[in-house]
Amino acid sequence: MTEVHIAIRDKTYRGQSSGPTLRDLRLELASGEFVCLVGPSGCGKTTLLNILAGLDRDYSGEIRIGAAGTVPRIGYVFQNPRLLPWRTVRENIALALPAGTDPAHVDHLFEVVGLTEARDVYPERLSLGMSRRAALVRAFAVNPDLLLMDEPFVSLDPPTARRVRELVIALWRERPHTVLFVTHDLREAVELADRLVFLAAGPARVVGEVRVDLAREGRDEGAVEAFRRGLYEAYPGIRALL
Numbered sequence: 001m002t003e004v005h006i007a008i009r010d011k012t013y014r015g016q017s018s019g020p021t022l023r024d025l026r027l028e029l030a031s032g033e034f035v036c037l038v039g040p041s042g043c044g045k046t047t048l049l050n051i052l053a054g055l056d057r058d059y060s061g062e063i064r065i066g067a068a069g070t071v072p073r074i075g076y077v078f079q080n081p082r083l084l085p086w087r088t089v090r091e092n093i094a095l096a097l098p099a100g101t102d103p104a105h106v107d108h109l110f111e112v113v114g115l116t117e118a119r120d121v122y123p124e125r126l127s128l129g130m131s132r133r134a135a136l137v138r139a140f141a142v143n144p145d146l147l148l149m150d151e152p153f154v155s156l157d158p159p160t161a162r163r164v165r166e167l168v169i170a171l172w173r174e175r176p177h178t179v180l181f182v183t184h185d186l187r188e189a190v191e192l193a194d195r196l197v198f199l200a201a202g203p204a205r206v207v208g209e210v211r212v213d214l215a216r217e218g219r220d221e222g223a224v225e226a227f228r229r230g231l232y233e234a235y236p237g238i239r240a241l242l
């Protein structure tokens with residue numbers, strides 16, 4: 001499993017007049033930890049994930065993912081599913097896979113998320129919930145050391161979102177890996193995380209961390225809601241960060 005060390009000195013988009021998006025942002029993720037990142041819209045959460053994924057190298061600072069000299073496998077579930085419309089679901093997933101990936105592993109993931117029947121259709125035939133599940137298969141299929149998830153369940157109806165969250169936890173427990181999950185939904189964060197990390201904007205910085213000390217087995221709706229209410233009472237300023 002993989003530890004992640006983040007120490008970004010500065011990330012300023014070219015031509016950005018409003019100052020840096022990230023400045024002196026430090027965060028450590030323990031190996032196998034599930035961390036939810038919560039922060040206001042536009043504060044720089046996607047920017048941070050893009051840097052971790054290696055999609056944005058225009059920053060100063062240091063990122064370490066896993067042991068020195070190793071090349072980490074990174075799974076990324078984007079805000080929208082980003083499936084190519086001219087390829088079937090299976091072909092979309094194949095594009096992301098490293099050579100030598102066991103097809104039985106991918107078929108197992110399709111089965112876990114309930115998409116076995118939809119593997120060979122084109123994305124236009126999928127509902128949003130199905131597209132989001134396909135994006136999960138793509139991210140998990142690379143056997144990630146680090147999994148990045150950027151508000152992956154927005155605009156799903158609550159029962160579907162709950163079901164997909166349960167799938168994520170089931171897949172994560174099947175093969176534990178380090179996760180950084182972005183959300184604006186505190187209930188979702190409490191349901192999923194080992195630890196919550198709160199970011200404030202301008203430039204983005206960590207303003208608080210809370211360990212979710214609820215047993216995974218007992219994390220039902222009642223326990224999650226009680227924990228969330230406790231957070232609001234203990235830290236009323238949280239509302240401004242959602």
Ligand SMILES: Nc1ncnc2c1ncn2[C@@H]1O[C@H](COP(=O)(O)OP(=O)(O)OP(=O)(O)O)[C@@H](O)[C@H]1O
Pocket residue numbers: 013014016021039040041042043044045046047048
């Ligand atoms: N390619 C870009 N060029 C210039 N500015 C950008 C670019 N991408 C993002 N920004 C700016 O950087 C800031 C952070 O954006 P980012 O998408 O990282 O925020 P976020 O916290 O993920 O927002 P949300 O929660 O709404 O998804 C915003 O002010 C945004 O306008």
